[in-house]
Amino acid sequence: MPQVQPPIRTLQPVGWSAQHRGDRAEQQDRVVVLGHPRTRAAVLAVVADGVGGSSGGALAAEQVISTATRCFQSFVPAHDDPHAFFRGLVDELDTALWVAGVTGGLRPRSTMAAVLVQPGRADWCHVGDSRVYHQRGRRIRQLTGDQTVHQGDAALVAALGAGTAPSVSPGRMRSLRAGDLFVLCTDGIWNQLAAREIASCLAVLAPPDAADHLIGLSRRRAQGRGDNCSVVVVRLDPADTAPPAHAAPVQGPTATRAPGSRAPGVGPVRLGV
Numbered sequence: 111m112p113q114v115q116p117p118i119r120t121l122q123p124v125g126w127s128a129q130h131r132g133d134r135a136e137q138q139d140r141v142v143v144l145g146h147p148r149t150r151a152a153v154l155a156v157v158a159d160g161v162g163g164s165s166g167g168a169l170a171a172e173q174v175i176s177t178a179t180r181c182f183q184s185f186v187p188a189h190d191d192p193h194a195f196f197r198g199l200v201d202e203l204d205t206a207l208w209v210a211g212v213t214g215g216l217r218p219r220s221t222m223a224a225v226l227v228q229p230g231r232a233d234w235c236h237v238g239d240s241r242v243y244h245q246r247g248r249r250i251r252q253l254t255g256d257q258t259v260h261q262g263d264a265a266l267v268a269a270l271g272a273g274t275a276p277s278v279s280p281g282r283m284r285s286l287r288a289g290d291l292f293v294l295c296t297d298g299i300w301n302q303l304a305a306r307e308i309a310s311c312l313a314v315l316a317p318p319d320a321a322d323h324l325i326g327l328s329r330r331r332a333q334g335r336g337d338n339c340s341v342v343v344v345r346l347d348p349a350d351t352a353p354p355a356h357a358a359p360v361q362g363p364t365a366t367r368a369p370g371s372r373a374p375g376v377g378p379v380r381l382g383v
Contacts, residue, residue, distance in 0.1 A: 120349040121288055123153040123227045125342060128321035130329060132298055132336035138163075139296050139340040140171040144182055152187035152228040154178065155342045157240050159221040159296040161269050166218030170207050170271055174220050177203050187228045193280040196224065196235035200270065200278045207271030219271035223254060225292045225344060232292065235280040238269050241300055243308065244283065245291040250309035253281055290346045291317070298339030299324060302331035317343040 125143035138160030146152045158174035160167025181199050200222075207218045221238025234242045239256040257268035257276070268276040291312055299308075303324065311327075312320045321341050328339045 120229070121286055121346040122349040123344050124317070124347050125153065125155055125344045126318045126321050127340070127342045128318075128325045129340040130298075130325050130336075130338070132329070132332065132338045133334055134336075134338055136163075136168055137338055138167040138171055139298070139338040140175045141294075141340050141342050142175045142179065143342060143344070144179060146185070146187060147183050149187055152185070152226065153344070154182045154185075154224065154226050155292070155294055155344050156222065156224045157294045157296055157340055157342055159238065159240050159298075159338070159340070161219040161221065161238070161266065161271075162217045166211065166214070166216035167220065169210070169216070170218035170220035173207060173210070173218070174203055174222050174270065177206065178222075178224065185226075192226050192228075192231075192233035192282070193235075195226070196233070196280045197278050199224075200235070200237060200276060203270045204273065204276060208273035211271060217271070219269040221266070221296070222270055223294045225294060227286075227292070227344065227346070230286070231282055231284045232286060232290075233280055233282045234292075235278060237276045237278065238266050240294065240296050243291075243293040243295075243305065245293065245309055245312055246287065246289070248309055248313045250293075250305050250312075252305060286346055288346055288348045292344040294342040294344075295324075296338065296340045298332075298337035299328050299341050301337065302328040302339075312343070317345050 127141045129139060131137040140158045142156050144154045156178045158171040160171035185195050211217050221240040223236040223240035223242050225234045225242055234253055236254040239258050242253045244251050244253055258265055311323050315323055321343050324341050325339055329336055
């Protein structure tokens with residue numbers, strides 16, 4: 111009798127985000143979780159941390175989100191090369207922000223971390239010191255390396271908008287499992303929390319509660335001197351256990367909010383894969 115192979119379980123990415131202005135005068139972090147406009151087969155999550163304060167940091171981070179949104183609409187899942195997509199996105203952003211700075215008398219610069227999940231694979235990219243982690247069970251691994259003078263240092267050696275063609279080394283993962291987590295965060299989170307603390311939180315709390323808890327814990331650790339802090343959590347669920355998916359793109363909030371509150375439009379963002 112021929113051996114019957116078990117059916118391949120389709121995974122569905124689900125995204126949540128949380129933010130806080132910290133003790134800064136302005137929120138210059140931006141986040142987004144996007145579904146593809148023409149298919150349920152892909153999701154893109156992005157965090158951006160504006161650099162330069164009054165020199166255009168918020169403008170730069172906003173540009174990262176709007177450009178990523180537009181470029182993702184043209185991406186063809188299961189056909190286009192995700193790494194080419196990321197390189198094109200970074201090149202376009204770096205040029206656009208540099209030109210905006212020259213013409214506007216500002217220095218709009220931003221970091222970026224992004225994860226693209228589609229059937230059978232996840233790809234990621236970053237510029238600067240915004241991070242991407244992968245967690246499976248209680249084990250967490252940092253997928254990106256801070257582009258700073260020293261690992262974990264605040265002095266960036268790469269940022270979008272500097273006009274220096276930042277180095278892009280996208281990564282990929284093909285062995286995805288139900289329950290896998292991808293965590294994207296700005297330095298307002300990882301400056302206060304070790305990776306093992308992030309992992310412990312995500313191991314015991316549901317993602318939306320974990321995102322809020324990470325924000326609240328970062329705020330307490332900062333003791334009134336905290337940076338903007340933002341986190342996105344993407345979880346892979348079995349498609350057969352997920353509720354109906356959203357067909358349209360859903361963008362996370364960019365406004366400041368207190369830990370524990372829910373901003374309109376925040377996940378779950380469920381997109382069938």
